[in-house]
Amino acid sequence: MSAWVSVAGAGVIWLALLGPVIALATNLSGSAIASSLTAPGALDPLVTSLESGLVTLAVLFVVCTPLAWMLARRKLPFPRVWETGVLCSLLLPPLVIGLLLVFLVGPYTPIGRAIGWLHQSATNTFLALVIAEVYESAPYYVLGAQSAFASVEPRLEQQAGLLGDRPRRVFRRVTLPLAAPGLAMALSIAWARAMGAFGAVIIIAYHPAGIPLQIYTTLQETGLASALPYALVLLVVALPLPLAAYIWSARAGRRRRG
């Protein structure tokens, strides 16, 4: 009996969390989907979101993975200070991140000027979109990747070292494969954040529009019925990666236990 009560309670919470998705499904009509998504250029924001999301993931993996590993292995002095820094960036509301990014990469800032020498701009460009998505998603990746590396038994790395492997080879042949499912989960969470990034994006990257901004502008221009199909597109496009990462992570966890 108590097991059924637990399942029922979990079901209620699960349905509550899915409430917005259920509302989306029940408020969409086929005609609205067709008219919104078949207009010329309607799927350009999808392409923009996919491209910027993939670039963001690449940046996160290359730039943030070493930080996550060093945090996990306590390679940094005063580790709590470093972790607090990551938490600070996580706690800032995305809108505030955007407002502060203007001070960081605006055209008349030192970084902005340096970018300008390369004939690029970090305001209202694809680069700006990637920067905004990186800042909104990086803390989620760093914390998730840190957890993934921390789950790798250090003795295994030590034994590989004792058997003659250099640190880089140990990382490539032992650490990374064992941490891979967790890293995939962290990347998938970051992907979801990047795909849904809006607060920072609307401040420094109003153009080119990805799907979240397209939903916002479509809502203002033509109303809710036209904007909701884009929300469905976002869901359909963004969901597979986190789902695949979750399944892989769960299977890897079962293999490790089993």
Added chain:
Amino acid sequence: MIPLFARERAPLVALLAIACAALAAGCSSSTSSSASSGSTPSSPASASASSSALPTGTVNVAYASSLQFLNEKVVSPAFTAANGYTFSGRGASSGDLEADIASGEITPNVFESVDGDNITPLEPKFTNWYIQYAGTSMVVAYNPKSKYASKFKAIADGSMPLSSLFTLLQTPGLKLGRTDPNTDPQGRDFIEMLELAQTYYHLPSDTVAKILGTPDFGSASSSEIYAESALDSTLESGQLDAASAFVTQAIELHLAYIPLPTAINLGSAADAAQYKKAKVTIKGGVTKSGSPQVIDITIIGTPTPAAIAFVKYTLSAAGLAQYKAGGFTLPTPTIVGSASSVPTEISSELGG
């Protein structure tokens, strides 16, 4: 050990404690927010009136972003002190608010819009009248630390002719900011102002296209375009050289600005026919024409006592004085639409 605090009961006790705290917070919240009826005033600022004389309740006002400072910092406390009702406001671009009201996303009692074009789409379902009562005008705000600041200042104080502003704005590398003409009236107003200036000052026919960076004036695909919430902050942070603004925004945010003549600034009802010649075609092939930037107010849905009180207060001498102090012009309040639908308390304020 008291059995209630035995280890095995600790989770239950914790859960009960959390539930009690939540209940207490809920009760506290409901008593601190205004009740819909009752004779006890909800605001301590109404101490000047008898404690049993002022009504209670909340008026929910959706207002154009340019009214944010005025409504939140000036009108709201004064209105509550005078009437007892609590003010709850939401600022956004007039176009955004119109779309949100039409879709049911928001259900304000009162809607204050820049330009009646954002109220007429709500007729007749949500309202069938509005009152024009204040005006603003376009200016060009500039960054006083910009490398072009000396020229902007010279234009502002008349040392350089105003027509040279529109040549300056074409300078390669000058960072100009404006808002999306498809979603924000200010975005359209700025373009219409440029078109009027091109004609008024006999500038080359491609002046507007060069300033905007595109011949498609209604396009949102421009690095000049910022979300309304981002434009002022980006200018204030020094990352823009110039930006579009209403004069009231510039005054409230202490921005340096260049005033423009009434022939082009969309601020004079007398020049309405001239303004109408400026047009912007936005998405969906909709063409918008220039019009005087008048602030309009209406009640959405069934008028509540709090909504009537707020509109009446806004149109009173005290309310209009606050707008004047904020840099708004004050034309004679005019009802547009069905005058018979205007609550009598409000039309009496207009002398009707």
